[in-house]
Amino acid sequence: MTAPSPSPPEPAADRHTDATLMSGVCRADRAALAALYDRHAPSIYAVCLRVLRQPADAEAVVSDVFLEIWRKPAGFDPARGTCRSYLLTMARSRSIDRLRSLSTRRTRTAEAQADAEGGRDARQAGLDPAGAAEANERRATVQAVVERLGEDQREVLMLSFFDGLTHKQIAEELGLPLGTVKTRIRSGLKTLRQALVQMGVRDAV
Secondary structure, three states: OOOOOOOOOOOHHHHOOHHHHHHHHHOOOHHHHHHHHHHHHHHHHHHHHHHHOOHHHHHHHHHHHHHHHHHOHHHOOHHHOOHHHHHHHHHHHHHHHHHHHHHHHHHHHHHHHHHHOOOHHHHHHHOOHHHHHHHHHHHHHHHHHHHOOOHHHHHHHHHHHHOOOOHHHHHHHHOOOHHHHHHHHHHHHHHHHHHHHHOOOOOOO
């Protein structure tokens, strides 16, 4: 009887878990970083693009995320969640920071143009820097509280509020039943509201 042909070898990157790849990154193993990038960059890019809407900005954030992983691999704590969750959370956070920075830059440009054109009245009617600053501060507070939630609640809330996904889309992305997603969002919002009330922030969510 002819022996069956051996199966082709599994690609090296696929034989390693995220944990072993992160261990390699901690040892300054560039191959481990490349494997981690190949595995997670598409998902991270998708998250960044949903927030930023511009491919160039999304690509820049993806590069920032993996550059930070390379420079500060100890920032990942496996006790707090999976490597994928850590990377996606970092991607959302960096994307929101970049979006805020771009928004501030556009506001300053619009103000400068209004001054140059002598349109101070139009600027005051169309732009409210104090209100924008308050909204940004409130958003930052909400995000800080979300970061302290349990991983299950945090992940669905980030996808819902910061990425703008529907409950059905979240269920498809995470591979969860729709009912589970809805339950986690409800419980997460309850916890979030309680935390914000304790901090003196009302009507944030």
